Amino acid sequence: MKKILASLLLGATLFSSPLAAQDGPLRIEITEGVIEPLPFAVPGFVPESPAAASQAEQLTRVIAADLTGTGLFREITADAHIGQITDFSAPIQYADWKAINAQALITGSVGVSGNRVTVRFRVWDVFSGAELGSGLQFVGSTDGWRRMAHKVADQVYSRITGEGGYFDSRVVFVSETGPKDDRRKRLAIMDYDGANVQYLTDSSSIVLAPRFSPRGDKVLYTSYESGFPHIHVLDVGNVQQRVLEQSEGTMSFAPRFAPDGQTVVYSLEQGGNTDLYTLDLASGNRTRLTNAPSIETAPSYSPDGAQIVFESDRSGNQQLYVMPARGGEARRISFGQGRYGTPVWSPRGDMIAFTKQNNGRFHIGVMRVDGSEERLLTASFLDEGPTWAPNGRVLMFARETQGAAGRSSLYSVDISGRNLRPVRTPDGGSDPSWSPLQQ
C-alpha cells in the first residue's frame, strides 16, 4: 500500500476545449432527492496504443460503476449505442447520443507508457450540444489506475451535481469472521467501493471502531492488546501502531481526531464511570471535558473544531448533546422517541448522523445540528455506526443480521434515504470510517 500511495504521482492538467467551455443546463439537484436517474453514456475510452486497451476498458467500467452506484445516474450501455468514439479529438456527433437519450456523454482516452498511465476525458451535455467544463488529463502509475478512474468519476459527478465528489476515497473498517461467540476482528482498509482491501492488524486481540485522521494518514482505534481496551494510533503508510492512553486501572475507547489532527477526543473509564477527555498528541497532555456520574461517549467534532457532539445517558437513557470543544455546558439536541447514539458531525457542518433505537429496531438517521428535521434513513434488526462520505451526501454504516448465524456487513445510503446498497467486502464488516477525498 505504501508503494501505491508513494508511486501514484497524480498530476491533473486542464487542456483547452474545442468549443468555448460553458455551463450547460445539465444539472442534478441532489438536495431534492433524485427520483429519475440521469441517463449517461460512457463509450469505452480510446486506447492510444494496443498496450493500453485493457487498461482503457477497466477504467471505463470503474467510472460507470462509480456513477451508477450513486443512484443519481443510469448508464446506457454500449449495446444500445449508435455512435462510436474511436478518436478522442473528433467532433461529437450529438444526434447519435440524443437518439438513445443519453443526456450526458463522457469520452476519454488512455495512454500507457512504461508504468505510467495518462487519462484524458471530456464531459458533454448532449441536449445542449456543448462541453460541460473543460477537458482534463490525469497522469499516474499503472498501480493506481483505479484511483484515476475515481478521479474522473468525481469530476463528472461534480460538474453535473455541483457537489464535491467522493469516489477517490478510502474506508477503514473492522473485518469480521467467525460466529457471534467466536468473532475474529482485524482492521482493514479499502477503496470506498470495496476494492483493494488490505489488512492493518491481525485478529490476535479485539480491535474496534477505527477512525481516520483529517488527512487520512492516521487511524485511531481501540485495541485489547493489553487485555484491557485502550486507544491506539496507527500510521496508514507504514502500519506502525502505538498505544495512546494506558493509565493503570482505566479503560479508554471511542477516540476521534479533532479537525486539527493534533487533538484526540475519547472516553476514559475510571471506577465504572465513563467521561470525555482530550489528549494532545504532541505533549501527551490529558484534559477532562465532562465530569458526571452518567455515561459520556461517542464524541465527534464539528468541522470547524469549535463544538463536540456526543451521547450521554444523563437524562436516564442515551441522548445526543452538543457542547463547546473545551467542555462546558451541554445542550441536548435529540428529543424523539427512543434512544440515540453514535453521533457524527457532517463534513459540511450542517447535519448530524446517528444511530437510533426504538421499539426494538435500529435506524440510521440524520438531523440538523440543532436537532430539528430528524429523518430516519434505514430500519433493521441492528443498524449502527454511520460515517460520512467526504461530500456529506452519503453515509456508510454496519448492519448485523439476527440470530445465531447473524453476520455484520457494510451498507451505504444517501442522506435522502434512497439508494441503500451493500458495500462488498471479502468477509463481514463493521465500524466503517470514511476518509476525506485523497490528495
Added chain:
Amino acid sequence: MSFLNKFITVGALLALAACNDPSQLGGGAGGSGSAGGGIGAAGSVSDPTSVAYFQQAVGDRVLFAVDQSTITPQGQTTLDAQANWLIRNGDYTAVIEGHADEKGTREYNLALGARRANAVREYLVSRGVSGTRLRTVTYGKERPIEICSEESCYARNRRAVTVLAGGLTG
C-alpha cells in the same frame, strides 16, 4: 417538504426516561439464576480451593436487567458467596468482566459493561474483599456466550463474570 415531514418525530418523553433510572434496585428480568458453566476450569470441583469450585459451586457470574448495572437480589447471594470464598482464598486475584447483550451501540455497551463490572467490584469490596485484588474490564457486546437473538440469550449475555487470575477468558 413532505418527504422530510414524514420522518420528523419530536417529543420529549420524560416518562420513558424515568423508568430507566439505574439507581432503582432489583429491576426485574435479569437474574435467571445459575450462569452457564462450560468454561474450562483448573482443578477439581471437589477441591473447595480450586478455580473449578469457584466457577461451579460458588458461581462466577451475575446477570443484569436490560440497560441496568444494579446487582439483583439473586446476584447479591452469588456475590456474598464469592466474597466469602475470596476472603478464604487470599492468594487469588480476579478480573471482573462486564458484558452487554447485542441490542445496543458499541461504545455505549462498552461503558455499560464497565458499569456492571464496577458494580460487582464495589459489592465485593463492601463485603470485605480487598480492592487491590480486583480489576475490572469491559467487553461491551464483543463476547457473547449465547448467540440467539432472543431474550433468553440476551439475559445470559448481560453478565459480569469474576475471573480468577490466570484464568482470563477471551
